[in-house]
Structures are given as C-alpha cells and as structure tokens.
Amino acid sequence: MKSGELKKLFFDFFKSKGHTIIPSASLIPENDSTVLFTTAGMHPLVPYLLGEVHPGGKRVASVQKCIRTGDIDEVGDDVHLTFFEMLGNWSFGDYWKKEAIEWSFEFLTKVLKLPKEKLAVSCFVGDSDAPRDEESSKVWEALGIPKNRIYFFGKKDNWWGPAGITGPCGPDTEMFYWTGEGEPEPLTTGDNKSGWVEIWNDVFMQYNKTADGRFEQLKQKNVDTGMGLERTLVVLNGKQSVYETELFVPIIDALKKRATSYYDERKVYIVADHIKAVCFLIADGVIPGKEERNYIPRRLIRDAMTVHYLFIEGSINVNFFLEPVNKVIEIYRNDYPELLNKKNNILSVLLKEAEDYSEILKLIRDVSDLRKLYNDFKPKKVWPTNNKPGEIDLSGKSLFDIRQSLGVSWAQMKMVAEKGGYIFSLETEEEYNESYKKHQELSRTASAGKFKGGLADNSEEVVKLHTVTHLLHQALTDILGGTVDQKGANITPERLRFDFACPRKLTDDEIANLEKIVNQKIKEELPVHFELLTVEEAKAKGAHGIFEDKYAQLGNKLKVYFIGDYSKEICGGPHVKNTREIGSFKIIKEEASSAGVRRIRAVIK
Numbered sequence: 200m201k202s203g204e205l206k207k208l209f210f211d212f213f214k215s216k217g218h219t220i221i222p223s224a225s226l227i228p229e230n231d232s233t234v235l236f237t238t239a240g241m242h243p244l245v246p247y248l249l250g251e252v253h254p255g256g257k258r259v260a261s262v263q264k265c266i267r268t269g270d271i272d273e274v275g276d277d278v279h280l281t282f283f284e285m286l287g288n289w290s291f292g293d294y295w296k297k298e299a300i301e302w303s304f305e306f307l308t309k310v311l312k313l314p315k316e317k318l319a320v321s322c323f324v325g326d327s328d329a330p331r332d333e334e335s336s337k338v339w340e341a342l343g344i345p346k347n348r349i350y351f352f353g354k355k356d357n358w359w360g361p362a363g364i365t366g367p368c369g370p371d372t373e374m375f376y377w378t379g380e381g382e383p384e385p386l387t388t389g390d391n392k393s394g395w396v397e398i399w400n401d402v403f404m405q406y407n408k409t410a411d412g413r414f415e416q417l418k419q420k421n422v423d424t425g426m427g428l429e430r431t432l433v434v435l436n437g438k439q440s441v442y443e444t445e446l447f448v449p450i451i452d453a454l455k456k457r458a459t460s461y462y463d464e465r466k467v468y469i470v471a472d473h474i475k476a477v478c479f480l481i482a483d484g485v486i487p488g489k490e491e492r493n494y495i496p497r498r499l500i501r502d503a504m505t506v507h508y509l510f511i512e513g514s515i516n517v518n519f520f521l522e523p524v525n526k527v528i529e530i531y532r533n534d535y536p537e538l539l540n541k542k543n544n545i546l547s548v549l550l551k552e553a554e555d556y557s558e559i560l561k562l563i564r565d566v567s568d569l570r571k572l573y574n575d576f577k578p579k580k581v582w583p584t585n586n587k588p589g590e591i592d593l594s595g596k597s598l599f600d601i602r603q604s605l606g607v608s609w610a611q612m613k614m615v616a617e618k619g620g621y622i623f624s625l626e627t628e629e630e631y632n633e634s635y636k637k638h639q640e641l642s643r644t645a646s647a648g649k650f651k652g653g654l655a656d657n658s659e660e661v662v663k664l665h666t667v668t669h670l671l672h673q674a675l676t677d678i679l680g681g682t683v684d685q686k687g688a689n690i691t692p693e694r695l696r697f698d699f700a701c702p703r704k705l706t707d708d709e710i711a712n713l714e715k716i717v718n719q720k721i722k723e724e725l726p727v728h729f730e731l732l733t734v735e736e737a738k739a740k741g742a743h744g745i746f747e748d749k750y751a752q753l754g755n756k757l758k759v760y761f762i763g764d765y766s767k768e769i770c771g772g773p774h775v776k777n778t779r780e781i782g783s784f785k786i787i788k789e790e791a792s793s794a795g796v797r798r799i800r801a802v803i804k
Contacts, residue, residue: 200435202428202446203533206262206286209426212306213288219255223263223284223535226483227492227687229771235492236266240287241360241367241402241423246771247291248367248404248421254731254756257293262286262428264479264535268495272610274472275465277440278396281499282476283429290422296372299401299422300338303374307399311435317377319386319395320344323358323370324351328414329406332357335372352388359402359423367404367417374399376434396434399426442468446530450475453522457512466510473503474520478527481545482537484686486793487552489606492687493793498608500549501556505611508560509618515560517553524549559605563615595630598623599638609635660692663781663803666727666762666774667717668697670784671799672743673766674716675699678709682743686796694787694802701797705789713799717784724779725763729770731756737769744769 210220224243226236237243240263247253263285273279290299307313320339325331336349351357360368377383379394386395404421406414429441438444442451450471458467480496487497508515524546532539601607609631616623623631668688675683684700705713733756737744742759743766760770762778775781782803792798 200432202284202432202444205428205431205435206534208310209262209286209306210260212310213258213260213302216258216288216302218258218260218288221255221259221261223261226264226266226479227485229688235495236268237263238265238267239263239423240265240285240425241289243771244289244423245366246773248289248419248423249407249417250292250419251771251773253291254758257291258289259291260286260288262534266476266480266495275442275468277433277442278430280429280441281472282479283427286426286428286431287424288422289424292419292421294422295420296334296401296403296422297338299403299424300335300372301342303399303401303424304339304342307374311431313376313434315343317383318344319348319350319375319377319383321350321352321357321373321375321386323372324353326354328354329358329370332370332372332403335370335401335403339372348383348386350386350388356388359400360404361408365408365410367406367421367423368408368414369403369405371400371402373397373401378434396430397427398431398434400424440468442471447471447475449526449530450523453526454507454511454519456522457516457519459511459513463510466506470503470507470511471523473499474523475527477503477549478524478538478545479535481548482535482541486548486796488793497552497606500552501560501606501608502610504553504556504560505614509614515557517550517557520549520553521546556606559607562605563607563612595627595632596634598627598631599634602635603638658692660803661690662773663775664690664692664695666778667781667784667801667803668695669760669762669766669768669770669774670717670720670778671695671697671713671801672699672768673762674713674720676743677716678712685743686792694800697799697801698792698796699799700795702795703797704791705797710786710789714784714786720762720765721778721781721784723763724777725765726777727760727762727774729758729760729774732759733757737767740767742767742769 214220224237228234228237228242234242240261241248242265243263244253244259253259265283265285266281267283268281270279271281274281288299288302304315307318308315322335322339323329323332331351336351339349340346357371357373358368359371360366374397375386375395376398377394378396384394402423402425404423405417407417408414429444429446432444432446433439433441436444441447447468451467454467454470455462477496477499480499485492485496487493487500489497503520504515504517507519512519524542528538528542528545538545598609598612601612602609609628613623668690672683672685679701686698686700688698689696732740732742737757737759740759742757744757744759757769758771759767760774761767762774784801784803786799786801788798788800790798790800
C-alpha cells in the first residue's frame with residue numbers, strides 16, 4: 200500500500216464518522232512556547248482541547264507533519280525518525296473511550312484488514328495521579344481481544360502528554376501488531392517489544408497538568424489519537440524498516456549512487472533522515488543557527504555531512520545534497536506543495552550551511568587533525584594514552600571547548616575517532632557531559648522564562664501578550680509597508696518575542712512609532728472577535744496568514760480574529776475581549792534573529 204492510499208482510506212473512514220479533515224499545521228508551534236517543534240498531531244490543537252471553538256466542529260482528523268529530536272541518536276534503526284507524519288482523529292468534548300476504541304479497531308481490522316489475532320493492546324495501570332483504566336480494557340474485551348493480550352503498564356508506556364511542561368494529558372491505550380515469526384509472544388514494557396510494532400495510540404485527555412505538577416480534571420474531556428504513517432506502512436507492506444518504504448527508497452538510492460564499494464547501511468539511513476527533516480524545517484522558515492530551534496537544522500546538516508564524508512562517499516562534497524533534496528520534494532510535492540514552491544530557498548540555505556561547515560570538517564577530517572585541534576586547547580592528558588587498546592583518554596573539558604569554539608558536536612568528534620579506529624574513554628565522556636550540563640544550566644538561567652509555558656497554560660498574561668502580537672504585526676506592516684512576513688512568536692507570562700522578515704535593523708524612530716501605534720490601539724478600547732471564513736473570504740477582508748492550496752482543497756473554514764477594524768489575522772486564539780484589558784506596551788529590544796529575520800522583545804505593564 201502506498202502512503203497516499205493509506206491517507207485517503209483514513210480520511211474517508213473518519214469523514215464517514217462525522218469528522219472534518221483539517222490541514223497539517225506548521226512545524227513551528229503557534230500555541231505553545233514550551234517546545235521547539237510540533238511533535239504530535241495534537242500540538243496545534245491545544246487551544247481547542249482547552250475549550251476554544253474549532254472551525255471544523257467537535258470532530259476533526261488530519262495528517263500532521265512532526266519533528267522529534269529526543270530520539271535523534273536512535274535514528275537509522277527500524278523505527279526511529281526525526282521527521283515523520285502522524286495520522287490522527289480528535290474529539291473536543293464529544294465522543295469518548297468507547298467510540299474511539301471501536302473506530303480504531305474497525306479501521307485496523309475492517310479497512311486495513313489486519314487480523315485481530317495478531318493484535319495486542321495496552322492500557323494505563325494507574326498511580327497516585329489517575330486510576331487504572333478498566334473502562335478501556337472492557338471495551339477491548341467486548342471487541343474480542345482476549346484478556347491475555349490486554350496489558351497494563353505505567354506512565355512511561357501508557358500516558359501521553361503534556362506536549363510541553365504544562366497542558367492537556369491523560370491515560371492512553373496503545374495498539375500493537377505482531378510482525379515476528381510464529382505465535383505472538385507476550386508484550387513487554389518499555390522499548391523491548393521484540394516482534395511487536397506499535398501502530399496506533401488513543402489518548403484520553405482527562406487532565407491538565409499545571410506548572411506546579413498537579414493533575415486537574417479537564418472540564419472538557421478530549422480524545423487524541425496518533426497513528427504513525429511510516430510505521431503503519433511497514434506493517435501493511437511486510438517491510439522490516441521505515442527506510443524500506445516508498446517514502447525513503449528514492450532518497451537512499453540517490454545517496455548510494457555516490458557511495459564507495461563499502462558503506463554502512465544504517466549510516467545511509469541517518470543521512471536520508473536528516474536531509475528530509477532539514478527540507479521540511481527550512482520550508483517552514485527554520486534557518487540554521489546557534490540557538491534553540493535554529494540549532495536543530497544546523498546539527499542535522501552537520502551530522503549528515505560528517506556521516507556522508509566518513510562512512511559513505513569518503514570526500515567532502517556539499518553537492519551530494521542536491522539529488523536527495525530533489526527526491527524529497529518529488530515524494531512530497533502533492534501533499535506539501537510548499538516544498539516545491541520553496542525549493543530554491545531550501546537549496547540555497549542548505550548549501551550555504553554545508554559550505555560553512557565543510558571548512559570546519561576539513562579541520563577534523565581524521566584523527567591526526569582532531570589531535571592537533573585538541574592540543575590547541577591545552578589538554579590535560581596526552582593523545583592517546585594506552586589504558587586500553589584503541590581507547591582515547593582525553594580532557595572532556597577541552598573537547599567541549601572545541602564544540603563551543605567551532606560548533607563541532609560530541610557526535611561528530613566521536614565519528615571522526617571511530618573512523619580512525621578509536622573510542623573516547625568513559626572518563627572523557629563524563630567530563631564532556633559535565634561541561635555540557637553546566638553550560639545548559641547557565642543558558643537556562645540566562646533565558647529564564649523560555650520554558651515556563653506558552654498558550655498551553657492559558658494564563659491571563661499570555662492571552663494579553665498573544666493579542667498584542669496581532670497589533671504589533673499590523674503596526675509593523677503599517678510602518679514597513681507591504682505585508683510583513685511573521686517568522687515566529689514565543690510568548691511567556693513575562694514577555695513576548697516576535698520574529699519577522701526584514702533585511703535591516705529598525706531605526707529608533709521606527710521602534711518608537713511601533714510602540715505609539717500599539718498603545719494607541721490599546722487606548723481605543725477595540726473589541727476583539729473571530730469569524731469563521733473561507734480562504735476567499737479571509738483574503739477579501741485582507742487577513743494576515745498563510746494561504747496554502749491545501750486549505751482550499753480541504754474546503755476548510757478558517758478562524759480569523761478581528762481587533763476592531765485594525766487587525767485581521769488567522770489564528771486559533773485565545774485572545775482578550777477588548778484591548779482595554781491589555782495595559783501599556785513597551786519594546787525592550789530589537790535585534791537580529793537570523794539572516795534576513797529581525798526579532799522584537801516586548802512586555803506589557
């Protein structure tokens with residue numbers, strides 16, 4: 200089965216159950232500043248899970264593009280990916296466990312025709328925060344899943360969320376399919392599920408986790424499901440790995456054309472994964488850089504180059520990216536036309552970053568070069584010692600200094616050492632990690648508030664600041680002319696951060712004028728409301744937003760917020776009722792964020 204066929208079957212099935220099909224949101228979270236990327240289908244839906252009215256009604260379904268970096272060291276095995284797509288259906292205070300489980304079972308066994316004899320499920324065992332989920336297990340029993348294939352596990356396995364530090368969460372029931380040989384073995388907790396592949400997860404959002412760690416009952420109970428597209432294709436097509444599906448084979452084939460006679464298959468998978476993820480990140484406006492979100496595409500590009508040079512082609516050549524990037528665009532051009540529309544930008548950004556790193560890579564292309572570079576940082580021990588054959592016992596602190604100076608990661612230095620037949624000693628790694636930990640603690644202190652919560656906490660301060668971003672966006676358009684392209688926003692209860700496309704620094708007069716316009720609109724006590732509009736209606740009214748073909752294709756109405764007659768913008772909310780609730784607006788700093796992008800930091804009083 201092809202990916203397009205699976206998506207159509209999924210959408211058709213849930214449309215028949217009264218769901219509105221909604222488009223994928225951006226990889227940059229709009230409604231939660233506690234995480235860097237959209238990590239699941241529910242992430243863009245947080246306001247609606249907390250009670251906002253969704254334009255599509257109480258039942259929606261989608262395929263959401265996602266980025267997860269927590270398992271980045273596992274990429275290249277049979278199941279782990281950096282970029283992936285998640286099929287999902289949601290209930291905003293409508294249907295509950297019985298319907299969600301019955302429809303999951305119906306889709307798996309009737310539509311996809313998977314034999315129920317090869318299915319096993321798990322439910323939440325219960326703890327001090329929430330009781331044992333007997334309700335879900337009884338539904339599974341009624342559907343014919345025997346008790347000996349209904350397992351109960353703890354939070355690590357059968358609890359989802361919140362996506363960030365705070366927000367909606369709750370117990371889940373997971374579905375597994377037996378791909379091993381012979382009779383299915385018992386399902387075990389944790390990652391050791393040999394022979395079993397997790398294919399679906401139904402989350403029952405009964406709770407809201409607060410900033411102080413409490414689990415409060417949600418007034419609106421929600422259903423959030425997730426079916427990994429790539430993993431499901433593996434099951435349906437009898438494959439062993441996600442890298443054997445149509446979503447990867449053309450990219451991998453393009454990489455193998457440049458490979459030497461000997462190459463490591465998993466290393467090819469890693470490079471293919473990273474290139475795909477980078478294409479989607481750049482298309483969504485994430486430019487490689489030193490900090491936070493921007494560091495991820497930088498690391499992915501650099502790791503891909505290091506792996507390709509050391510383990511695939513054997514030469515430093517930035518042009519190896521070209522054909523794999525074209526393959527990524529070919530594979531996804533119908534579902535994600537933004538990739539084709541932004542192809543030139545994707546290539547130019549990627550190649551610029553690759554060219555910059557190629558100069559660094561030349562400094563560490565083999566063990567002797569890494570040794571020289573290392574000695575420049577005054578190591579406390581000689582290179583190498585003879586503690587154990589092939590072991591390098593070095594100062595982890597000095598290796599961390601190399602990272603800080605050149606941006607060469609631990610993983611990249613390990614790869615260079617591995618290629619030379621060496622490994623770093625445990626002492627070296629521990630010392631490096633300690634230096635890195637201290638650096639992270641300093642960074643957290645310097646940027647206190649970054650992970651205190653975004654719209655997911657729905658606090659009064661966050662709602663006010665979110666409304667202010669709309670006023671600021673329009674004021675920037677008034678001053679700079681045209682339509683200012685928003686590149687991101689980050690909101691905590693203490694301040695807002697707004698990124699926008701601009702090739703130059705704003706003048707002092709422009710900054711003063713921005714403050715004046717925003718404060719004037721606040722004083723005018725403008726009413727705030729939203730309307731559900733079609734793409735054509737929203738465009739006709741001059742609303743800010745990203746108008747992609749997929750909105751029109753899916754026939755969705757958009758939620759457009761109006762602040763008087765001044766600001767009109769597509770947004771999920773929430774917002775104040777009137778600008779008089781906001782207070783006074785003050786810009787703290789205007790600075791560069793990345794190439795061609797400026798950043799405004801501001802507060803309200």
